[in-house]
Amino acid sequence: xxxNPATAxxxxxxxxxxxxxxxxxxxxxxxxxxxxxxxxxxxIFAGLAIGGIVGTLAAKKVKMTAMPEMVSLFNGMGGACAxxxxxxxxxxxxxxxATQGIAVAHTGKLLVIGLGLLIGSxxxxxxxxxxxxxxxxxxxxxxxxxxxxxxxFLLVAIAAVIYLIxxxxxxxxxxxILVLALLYGILFVMPxxxxxxxxxxxxxxxxxxxxxxxxxxxxxxxxMLTGGILVGAAGTLLTLLMCKAMNRSLKNVLIGSFGGGNKxxxxxxxxxxxxxxxxxxxxxxxxxxxxxxxxxxxxxxxAVAQAQHTCHELEKILTEKGVEVKYAIHPVAGRxxxxxNVLLAEADVSYDVLLExxxxxxxxxxxxxxxxxxxxxxxxxxxxxxxxxxxxxxxILEVEQAKSVIVNKRSMKPGYAGIENDLFxxxxxxxxxxxxxxxxxxxxTEIKSV
Amino acid sequence: MESILNFISENQQIIYIVILMIFVGIEVxxxxxxxxxxxxxxxxxxxxxxxxxxxxxxxxQAPTDNYLAxxxxxxxxxxxxxxxxxxxxxxxRMLEMFKKKK
Numbered sequence: 001x002x003x004n005p006a007t008a009x010x011x012x013x014x015x016x017x018x019x020x021x022x023x024x025x026x027x028x029x030x031x032x033x034x035x036x037x038x039x040x041x042x043x044i045f046a047g048l049a050i051g052g053i054v055g056t057l058a059a060k061k062v063k064m065t066a067m068p069e070m071v072s073l074f075n076g077m078g079g080a081c082a083x084x085x086x087x088x089x090x091x092x093x094x095x096x097x098a099t100q101g102i103a104v105a106h107t108g109k110l111l112v113i114g115l116g117l118l119i120g121s122x123x124x125x126x127x128x129x130x131x132x133x134x135x136x137x138x139x140x141x142x143x144x145x146x147x148x149x150x151x152x153f154l155l156v157a158i159a160a161v162i163y164l165i166x167x168x169x170x171x172x173x174x175x176x177i178l179v180l181a182l183l184y185g186i187l188f189v190m191p192x193x194x195x196x197x198x199x200x201x202x203x204x205x206x207x208x209x210x211x212x213x214x215x216x217x218x219x220x221x222x223x224m225l226t227g228g229i230l231v232g233a234a235g236t237l238l239t240l241l242m243c244k245a246m247n248r249s250l251k252n253v254l255i256g257s258f259g260g261g262n263k264x265x266x267x268x269x270x271x272x273x274x275x276x277x278x279x280x281x282x283x284x285x286x287x288x289x290x291x292x293x294x295x296x297x298x299x300x301x302x303a304v305a306q307a308q309h310t311c312h313e314l315e316k317i318l319t320e321k322g323v324e325v326k327y328a329i330h331p332v333a334g335r336x337x338x339x340x341n342v343l344l345a346e347a348d349v350s351y352d353v354l355l356e357x358x359x360x361x362x363x364x365x366x367x368x369x370x371x372x373x374x375x376x377x378x379x380x381x382x383x384x385x386x387x388x389x390x391x392x393x394x395x396i397l398e399v400e401q402a403k404s405v406i407v408n409k410r411s412m413k414p415g416y417a418g419i420e421n422d423l424f425x426x427x428x429x430x431x432x433x434x435x436x437x438x439x440x441x442x443x444x445t446e447i448k449s450v
Numbered sequence: 451m452e453s454i455l456n457f458i459s460e461n462q463q464i465i466y467i468v469i470l471m472i473f474v475g476i477e478v479x480x481x482x483x484x485x486x487x488x489x490x491x492x493x494x495x496x497x498x499x500x501x502x503x504x505x506x507x508x509x510x511q512a513p514t515d516n517y518l519a520x521x522x523x524x525x526x527x528x529x530x531x532x533x534x535x536x537x538x539x540x541x542x543r544m545l546e547m548f549k550k551k552k
Contacts, residue, residue, distance in 0.1 A: 008489060008545050009542065009546060009548075011493075012538060012541045012545055015496065016538040019497070019534055019538070022500065023502060023503065023506065023534075026507065030506075030507060030510065032511060037510075038507065038510025039512075040509055040520070043523070043524050044506055046524070047524050047528045047531060048527060048531050050528050051528040051532045051534075051535060054532055054536075055532040055535035055537075056539050058532075058536055059535070059537075059540040059543065062540065064544075064547075067488065067492070068488075070536070071491060071495050073536075074496075074532060074533050074536045074540070075498075077529040077532045077533040078495070078498050078499050078501055078533035080525075081499075081501045081504075081526045081527075082501045084508075084522050084525055084526035085501065085504045085505055085526055087522055088518075088523055089508065091518065092511075092519070108456075108460070108461070202491055205495055208501075209494070209497075211498075212498045212500050212501040213468070215500075215501050215504035216464075216500075217464065220461075220464070221503055222464075222467065224500045224503050224504060225467060225468065225471075226467060226471050227498060227500035228498055228500060228501070229467075229468050229471035229472060229475065230474060230478070230494075231495075231497050232472075233473075234475035234479045234490075234494050235491075235494055237480070238487065338488040338490075341486075341488070341548075342488050342489065342544050342548075351548060356483075
């Protein structure tokens, strides 16, 4: 049902309904090995109520542009939940071991608890950092040897899990695992920035899925297992798809070679820039109203300026004047794959005028004006013809095939990836400086008076 | 080593499910157009909130005098619910926007 926007909502509601049944079923029907029912109903319902109310309020209030943060935050909650379960279960188990001695049957359980804790904590810590980063509260941070240190943390944590399985009486090891996993999660996301964030969020998402699946093993619960694995597999695939859209290997994203590429580009950055030409607002209005076909390329700048509504207004006015307006959307435009579509959908832009990259690239040849709103890297021709560029090989929107290109940016500063864009210096291109929202508003007024 | 093999044979059915679900997961994503990837991600986010079931079990089994277990379990239930409810509501909000088109 998720394969089509029209039915996706129903799919989501179905899933929510299924989840409700699973929760209610667990509360009232669950019996442990000795056939006892669950207790502590008051605590359970209080927890459900608090989580439910806070969750609903947070989800209702969040702005569409802040969606990736929210997803990341919720993901972290799930990870923390999985980690907490492991902690409690371990305490329970070690108590059992202390009173009844070590039994072989515990090995599987210990493995599941250990890995659940490890993955859940990494996911939690990582998601929290990702959340802070998307908020702008946490800055990119890296130091020499960070990769190595991370590796050590991870290996020691895994070793601790193995040791714990061999000798479960070493209960304190569980806290060693917890601390190392949290540190690993923090350090792992810290250096990753910019366009790579969505990939990380998706990866952490699949981590939490896997952690949930371990919970399924622990309780021999098929619902948890199925849900967890489903998300784990889906999330992993989605992560890889995203990497493909940016032509980056997962390894590159995780090591954060955009950072490295930056410095290299800055060092050899004395490349000839040429001159760019500016275009005035009224000229832009003129050019656009007399065009037959206009293609809008929305980017992060549009999202930041919250200009999606104004953008839709511009589209409407142009359409009234008989101009064909379409949107060309790069798979990684915005802050998450498909995030731009959500933003435009919020502004009521019809789903039919949103073109995916391949379609858009076919249509650029017949386009008179391309209006680029705060997108940099996804239209950078260097991805096609400069093998030394860090984004070389990334599929881009080939806007230079259109008759003319107007780029709206706040300044000539390079975008996310920190790479100069030759497009801006091409004779076909004109620059229209200013905040996306302000420019679009003025443009709408201008076009009305044309 | 032996115990791991034991574990595998004891949970054979579960392992089949795991493998099956991996295929289902891949199949599901493969069909979703990229315009829907954000809602999909947040939907998946909500679904892995099934950990809440574990949290409820933990909570429900905690002895009433074990405050550490109670507090941790309670936290787990709250966080898990946040994940589930928040995830579904956010996804619904996003998908609602796609529907508004005429």
